Structures are given as C-alpha cells and as structure tokens.
Amino acid sequence: MNGGTGAGTPARLFGGQIEALEKAFRTLTLAATLKDQAARLRDVLGSYFAGDTVRLYRRTGADWESVAGGGDETSSLLPTPAGDTGAASVLEGGKISVVQRLADRSEIGVLLVRRAGGTPYAEPDLITLRLFLALFDSVYRELAARRNEKDLIFSLNHRVLQLNSLIDTGIEVSKLEGAAPPHHLALERAASLTNASKGVLRVTRGGRTEEEGWFPHGSPPEGAVPREGGISSAFDFGGETYTFQLFDKESRNGIIPFDETDQLLLDALSRQVHASLENLYLHQEALEKQKIEQDIAVAASIQQRILPKSLPAIEGYDIAGINIPSKSVGGDYYDCIPLPDGRFAMVIADVAGKGVPAALLVSSFHAYLTAYLEAGIPLVELARRMNRVISRASTEDKFITAFFAVLTPSSGALETVSAGHNPVFLRHKDGGLVELSVGGVPLGMLDMDFPYQSETLTMAKGERLLLYTDGIPEATDGRQRLYDEDFPLKDYVRAHVPPRADAFIQELIADVKNFTGSAPQNDDITALYLLKT
Amino acid sequence: MEQPFNLTSEVRDNCLIITTSGYVNNVGGEAIAAEFARHFDQGTRHVVINLAQSRVVNSVGMSFLIEIIEHLQEADGKLVFSNLDPAVEKMLSIMGLFQYAGKEKTVEDALLSFHDTGKKGS
Numbered sequence: 001m002n003g004g005t006g007a008g009t010p011a012r013l014f015g016g017q018i019e020a021l022e023k024a025f026r027t028l029t030l031a032a033t034l035k036d037q038a039a040r041l042r043d044v045l046g047s048y049f050a051g052d053t054v055r056l057y058r059r060t061g062a063d064w065e066s067v068a069g070g071g072d073e074t075s076s077l078l079p080t081p082a083g084d085t086g087a088a089s090v091l092e093g094g095k096i097s098v099v100q101r102l103a104d105r106s107e108i109g110v111l112l113v114r115r116a117g118g119t120p121y122a123e124p125d126l127i128t129l130r131l132f133l134a135l136f137d138s139v140y141r142e143l144a145a146r147r148n149e150k151d152l153i154f155s156l157n158h159r160v161l162q163l164n165s166l167i168d169t170g171i172e173v174s175k176l177e178g179a180a181p182p183h184h185l186a187l188e189r190a191a192s193l194t195n196a197s198k199g200v201l202r203v204t205r206g207g208r209t210e211e212e213g214w215f216p217h218g219s220p221p222e223g224a225v226p227r228e229g230g231i232s233s234a235f236d237f238g239g240e241t242y243t244f245q246l247f248d249k250e251s252r253n254g255i256i257p258f259d260e261t262d263q264l265l266l267d268a269l270s271r272q273v274h275a276s277l278e279n280l281y282l283h284q285e286a287l288e289k290q291k292i293e294q295d296i297a298v299a300a301s302i303q304q305r306i307l308p309k310s311l312p313a314i315e316g317y318d319i320a321g322i323n324i325p326s327k328s329v330g331g332d333y334y335d336c337i338p339l340p341d342g343r344f345a346m347v348i349a350d351v352a353g354k355g356v357p358a359a360l361l362v363s364s365f366h367a368y369l370t371a372y373l374e375a376g377i378p379l380v381e382l383a384r385r386m387n388r389v390i391s392r393a394s395t396e397d398k399f400i401t402a403f404f405a406v407l408t409p410s411s412g413a414l415e416t417v418s419a420g421h422n423p424v425f426l427r428h429k430d431g432g433l434v435e436l437s438v439g440g441v442p443l444g445m446l447d448m449d450f451p452y453q454s455e456t457l458t459m460a461k462g463e464r465l466l467l468y469t470d471g472i473p474e475a476t477d478g479r480q481r482l483y484d485e486d487f488p489l490k491d492y493v494r495a496h497v498p499p500r501a502d503a504f505i506q507e508l509i510a511d512v513k514n515f516t517g518s519a520p521q522n523d524d525i526t527a528l529y530l531l532k533t
Numbered sequence: 534m535e536q537p538f539n540l541t542s543e544v545r546d547n548c549l550i551i552t553t554s555g556y557v558n559n560v561g562g563e564a565i566a567a568e569f570a571r572h573f574d575q576g577t578r579h580v581v582i583n584l585a586q587s588r589v590v591n592s593v594g595m596s597f598l599i600e601i602i603e604h605l606q607e608a609d610g611k612l613v614f615s616n617l618d619p620a621v622e623k624m625l626s627i628m629g630l631f632q633y634a635g636k637e638k639t640v641e642d643a644l645l646s647f648h649d650t651g652k653k654g655s
Contacts, residue, residue: 161624197559
C-alpha cells in the first residue's frame with residue numbers, strides 16, 4: 001500500500017492512514033521483543049511509504065545500533081530530541097529522519113532514505129511517520145509492561161521455590177540415613193538456588209583439608225581454582241570446620257554479584273547441615289547406649305538364671321536368701337547346694353565391677369564351683385582351684401570375693417573359707433557375735449597359687465549365720481553415711497532374732513532401705529541367713 | 534555430584550527429543566535453547582526434554598526452558614518433560630512450567646502423549 005503524499009483527497013488520506021495505523025497496531029502487538037517489534041515496524045513502513053530503504057536504529061547510550069533494515073552509515077542523520085520533548089524529526093533533501101524516546105528512556109530512530117520510484121518524502125509523510133513511532137512507543141510500553149509482569153511472576157515464583165527448597169533440603173539433610181552426605185546435598189542446593197555456577201565444600205581440621213567436594217563436577221573446575229571471592233558460610237563441628245563457598249553467580253547477561261538473599265540462603269543451608277550433623281551424632285550415641293542397655297539386659301538375664309529360685313530345705317535348719325540387683329548389672333552370687341554326701345555348701349560371692357564382664361565372670365564362677373563341689377573337692381583345695389581358674393578367666397582389674405561354707409546338718413559342723421570377702425557373722429544364742437574371715441586372697445586377684453585356710457566350728461541350736469555382700473555395709477544415706485558393718489549392721493544382727501530366716505532377711509532389707517531413704521541403690525544387695533532351729 | 538553438562542538429540546516421528554545430563558544452568562540452558570532453535574526453524578513443533586541425568590536446574594536454566602515453551606505456544610507446538618527427578622519436578626512445578634508444558638515418566642510416554650492429544654507435529 002502506498003499511503004504517501006499525493007495518494008488522494010484528504011479524506012481518503014486520513015482513512016488510509018487510520019487503516020494503516022490499525023493494521024500496524026495489530027502487527028506490532030504480536031512482537032515478543034523490541035527487536036521483533038522494530039522489524040515489524042520496518043515492514044509496515046516499507047509497505048506504507050513504498051520505501052525501498054527504511055532503516056531503524058536504537059540507542060540506550062551514546063551510540064546508535066541498527067535494529068532493522070541494516071546499515072549504519074546514515075545513523076548520523078538522526079536528530080536528538082531536545083529536553084523533554086521525547087521526539088525529534090528532520091525532513092531534508094527528500095529524506096526523513098525521526099527519533100522517538102521510548103518508555104525505558106532508550107530511543108528508536110527511523111530513516112526513510114528513498115522511496116521506490118524516487119518521489120521525495122514530504123511534510124505529510126513526516127507527520128505520518130511520527131504517528132507510527134508514537135504508536136510504536138505505545139505498543140512498546142505494553143510489551144515492557146508484559147515483560148515486567150512476567151519477570152515479576154518469575155521472580156516471585158523463584159522466591160517461593162527458594163523457600164520451598166530450603167524447607168525440603170532441611171528435611172532431606174536431617175534424614176539420618178539419607179542417600180547422600182548432608183553437606184554434599186546442601187552444596188548442590190545452595191548452588192542451584194543462588195544460580196552459582198560452581199561451589200565447594202571444604203572440611204578442615206587444624207588448617208589441614210580433610211575433605212573437599214566441588215559442585216557440579218565433584219572435582220575442581222578446569223583452569224584456575226578459585227580460593228576466594230563469591231560468598232561463603234562456615235561452622236565448626238567435632239573439631240572440624242565445614243566451609244561452603246559459592247562462585248560466579250549466573251544471569252542471562254553474564255556473571256553478576258551475589259546478593260544479600262544468596263548469603264542468607266547459604267547461611268540457612270549451612271545451619272541445617274550443622275544441625276543435621278549434631279542430630280546424627282546424638283542418634284549414634286543413642287544407638288550405642290541402646291546396644292549397651294541390651295547387652296546389660298542379656299547379662300542381667302544370665303545372672304538371674306544362675307541365682308537359685310529357691311533354697312533347699314535342711315532338716316533342723318531354716319535358710320533364706322535374697323538378691324536385689326541394682327540398676328546396672330552387678331556380679332553378686334549366692335546359693336546353697338546339696339552335696340552327694342548329705343552336706344550342704346553355702347556360697348556368697350561378689351565380682352568387682354559391674355556390667356557384662358562381671359556377669360560373665362559370675363557365670364564362670366558358678367560353673368567351676370558346681371563342678372568342683374560335685375567332684376567332692378575339699379573346701380581349701382576348692383578355693384585354691386577357684387583362684388587359679390578365675391585368675392585365668394578374668395582381666396587384671398576383675399576379681400571375686402567369696403565365702404564358702406560346708407555344713408554337716410546332723411552335727412552342726414561348719415567349715416568355712418573366706419576369699420577376701422566381708423566377714424560373716426555367727427550369732428550365738430546369747431547375742432554374742434563371731435566374725436568368720438579365715439581364708440585367703442580374693443579369687444583371681446593374684447595368680448600365684450596362694451594357699452587358703454579354713455576354720456571349723458559347730459553351730460548350736462538357736463545360733464544364726466549371716467552371709468552378705470558389700471551392697472549392705474556400703475549402702476549410704478542422703479548424707480553419704482554408710483550402713484557400716486560395725487554400726488548399725490552388727491547391732492541389727494545382735495538385736496533381731498525373728499523365728500524365721502526369711503523374716504530376718506526381709507526385716508534386714510527393710511532396715512537398710514529405711515536407712516538409705518531416697519538415696520539410690522548403687523550396688524547389688526545379697527544376703528544368706530541360716531538359722532539352726 | 535552432577536556430571537559435566539552434555540546434550541544429545543534425536544528426531545523420532547517428527548518429535549525432537551533432547552536428552553541432557555548434568556547441571557542445567559546458563560551453559561546448559563543455552564545449549565538446550567540452541568538445539569531447540571535449530572529444529573524449530575526447520576518446522577519441528579513437538580519437543581521432549583528428557584532430564585533423566587539432570588538432577589539440578591537453576592533459574593537461569595529454567596528461563597531458557599520457559600522461552601522454549603513460549604516459542605512453541607506461539608507456533609501451536611508443545612513441550613513435554615520426561616524422566617524428571619522429584620526435586621526437579623517440584624522446581625518446575627513451582628515455577629509454573631507445567632501450566633504450559635507436559636510431563637511424562639518416560640520418553641516413550643511423552644511421545645505417546647502427542648498422539649493422545651491428536652497434535653502430531655509437522
């Protein structure tokens with residue numbers, strides 16, 4: 001279409017102009033970019049003015065850049081808009097040059113150099129061109145607004161993405177058995193959320209690098225390895241320093257500086273990793289504790305099976321025993337074992353230490369004891385052998401104090417050997433108390449074949465024998481006072497003579513508990529009481 | 534960690550299938566866009582981007598993907614993503630890409646989706 005000068009009457013001219021402007025508007029609004037819009041305008045102008053040389057330029061600074069129509073040798077012809085006028089135009093030598101300032105302060109310039117057929121451009125053409133450029137500005141404002149809106153939506157979505165990813169990463173790094181180490185995942189996420197092109201995590205101890213992992217390739221990038229620059233965040237854990245560093249923030253226009261939000265994100269991810277490592281450490285500690293508790297439970301179960309469920313009835317005697325384990329597994333043991341010749345062996349023992357090793361040693365003690373008793377080995381020899389086998393079965397810090405007694409019920413004869421155990425009390429009927437402690441060293445303390453000695457006495461009617469472990473004399477009250485052997489234990493043994501052995505045991509335990517009050521029981525309490533009726 | 538970015542492409546039943554590996558960032562996004570443009574100019578309007586080996590995408594990389602979607606929309610074409618890592622799928626979802634692009638589990642499913650919509654590309 002040629003809508004240029006001399007195309008007809010003014011009415012036809014205006015009608016054609018309006019129609020051309022409407023068409024131009026529809027065409028220009030389809031453009032996705034300024035360059036596209038400029039190209040479309042060039043086509044419109046070329047068609048409307050029948051121009052065979054239509055050139056468009058744009059400048060955002062001092063220099064013009066060709067955006068449609070090619071050639072820049074004529075850009076010097078473009079005028080500069082004065083002040084706030086926003087537009088400038090020149091008609092000279094049949095050529096038109098018009099400049100329109102756009103909404104973003106850049107300028108678009110159009111040169112109509114030559115019309116097909118050679119007709120020079122005239123004043124009406126200049127006016128029409130200015131109308132086209134005003135339209136161009138209007139459409140560009142709309143395009144810029146759409147682009148700004150799109151950028152804003154993208155930016156808002158990206159903020160949502162960053163927050164969401166921060167939450168997700170927090171959950172993922174806190175997984176105790178995640179697929180990837182938490183610090184590697186955090187580095188990956190930090191790089192992508194901040195648009196860093198690369199990043200590194202260094203774990204150092206005392207200035208020495210113990211671990212170094214790069215994103216995205218796992219190893220340092222080719223070329224110079226950046227040591228500084230970018231942003232970083234660090235924390236200390238377990239004597240090591242974990243440092244995250246990100247480099248080269250990307251944009252569509254090249255590398256740009258990291259901003260405050262990037263630093264906040266990196267710090268947040270770094271804190272999440274710190275918390276995750278602490279949680280992992282605590283979790284492992286809890287698992288180890290759980291394992292120990294399971295071992296202790298097994299040991300306690302073994303120990304409880306070794307202890308007698310009931311004691312044998314001895315004609316002319318009444319016997320009772322008790323074992324109250326403390327919270328941790330101890331190593332107390334007691335029993336009364338009938339011997340093939342009609343006698344009875346009474347034993348009480350205490351392993352130094354607690355826990356699984358003590359329970360295992362008690363188990364060995366029980367096995368050897370029953371074997372030797374069944375073999376009819378004399379008490380002194382039994383103690384000697386027990387010392388030897390326990391020495392070999394235990395570590396240096398483990399030993400057993402024990403008291404062995406063999407009773408001949410018919411005569412009341414009692415042979416005893418103490419292997420470093422607490423003195424056993426024999427209470428005469430008149431209240432007198434005898435301490436039985438003849439014997440030797442604790443079992444397993446020294447593997448030097450020490451001899452043991454025994455003592456023999458005869459229990460008369462009404463006499464009583466108390467064997468106990470140190471859980472009783474070492475029980476303390478809230479003020480750390482002991483339920484000591486000299487007082488009050490001996491006094492209690494002298495003063496209390498109930499008719500039944502089990503009554504004595506129960507009342508003794510009640511007295512100890514009454515003494516200690518709310519203080520915790522620190523050791524096993526074991527006692528064996530024999531009363532000749 | 535991610536592998537260095539790499540890209541392969543093939544055309545199957547008039548559909549462009551771009552398969553990537555590594556970090557989809559500025560470099561990765563530009564490479565995808567260039568490969569897309571090369572085929573778009575030749576008339577391809579149906580595109581599958583297989584991100585099976587790309588577990589990390591940044592927003593610059595995503596801006597290239599959005600541009601591809603826009604170009605296809607204007608030309609009545611369609612983009613379908615396939616083999617998405619859950620984290621990447623969530624990222625693309627939050628950025629609104631699935632309002633204008635499809636997603637399928639596999640490349641084959643993606644190709645079938647073009648048949649299903651009756652929009653087999655030119």
